[in-house]
Amino acid sequence: MEAHTDIPPARAWRVVLEKIESDLLDGRLAPGDRLPPERELAATLGVGRSSVREALRVLEVMGLIRTGTGSGPTSGAIIIATPRGGLAALLRLQVAAQAFPLSDVVATRLLLEQWVVATLATDGSHDLFDVRTTLAAMDDSTLTAQEFLALDAQFHLGLAEASGNAVVAASMAGLRTAIETYVQAGAKRIEDWDAAADGLRREHRAILQAVDAGESDLARSLVHDHITGYYAAAGLTRS
Template sequence: MPETTRAWRVVLEKIERDLLDGTLKPGDRLAPERELAATLSVGRSSVREALRVLEVMGLIRTGTGSGPTSGAIIIATPRGGLSQLLRLQVAAHGFPIADVVQTRLILEDWTAGQLAQADGLDLADVHTTLEAMADPALSIEEFLALDARFHLGLSEATGNVIVAATMGGLRTAIEGYVREGSHRIPDWPVTAAHLVQEHTDILAAIEAGDAERARALVASHITGYYAAAGFGDA
């Protein structure tokens, strides 16, 4: 196969097939660059490009030199890779705000319902974040960073790495539209106090095991801010 700027995709497709059919699994070492290049009839530069992509995606770890830590090893860190890729997509394409809000509603509705039905929840970090949000001296930027941390903390508490990764990847978009909307709210301190109370109520419903109320409060919280900030109906 002639070397082209797309040849690195051949390497990705080969590794994907090997993962799907079980030839490769976490902990396995990829063949050396020279061997992959010869087997797939691509240049070593294309192999190196493919490995860089896989490393960014969180699918491999690469080490230099020789010995047991050298070469490329399959690892299992989908959360980091998925979040990073989604953040890049958000940055590049500027997803419509309404789409981000609808996605939040789907993810956070599920999150609230799952947490309310779970046993042995550890929401200490979420409580700490909520307590920090109650400080009236916070700037808008500081408050909104904690707000995002609160919602991400709930998604992480579910233990579902895909939901948490998706929320993490959307965090930039969420903070962006929430920050934009904050400048259209005439009395931010009052709104901030109201948001803290909404978070408090959501957390209380979750810990009381009231899934229906928790989900309703989350929906009201997200759509209420969207409307109050002048974005229209979600």
């Protein structure tokens, strides 16, 4: 039977989220901890069990909890410390809904990627093996524009992941669809794609060379010009 509550149904599941958020912020919950059973949460918060289940589904999609059925150590809802996938997923959904103007996506890329290359150049201990592997794959002259630009997006995402900042990497992963969409659209406006691809290859190598040399200011300048240069060459308009 559902618990009696005066909280409007549309609001009830948010009460559960706010309670869990409060417990996390105050240290009453931490990664690895198990949430109270649905029945207990419903009774404590004065909401129906269906509202509790709805809140738990939201938290699972956000990557904050893992749920298991049955009994034992893997059952119930457990706080997990891997929110990156959830953040990326939420950004991808917002991108899919066309919630972000293209100009905002480009501006955010500039903020994130300039920070990324400067960080990598300042600290040479980061592992760039995957980035170099992607760069080498882009040298294949038989790649279609679509294949090339998918690798291009992976190159930039790989740099973000190599930085070691989980929030930056998740943000770049979440924006990847938007980035690929606009660069793919832009490619159709470029008359000599082969020449453009050669230019992009040179720019990628120059960025990586600046990173390897520890030249953070140069790396920032190169990645800025790389992103804005393609935006302009492809005739993309602000919206």
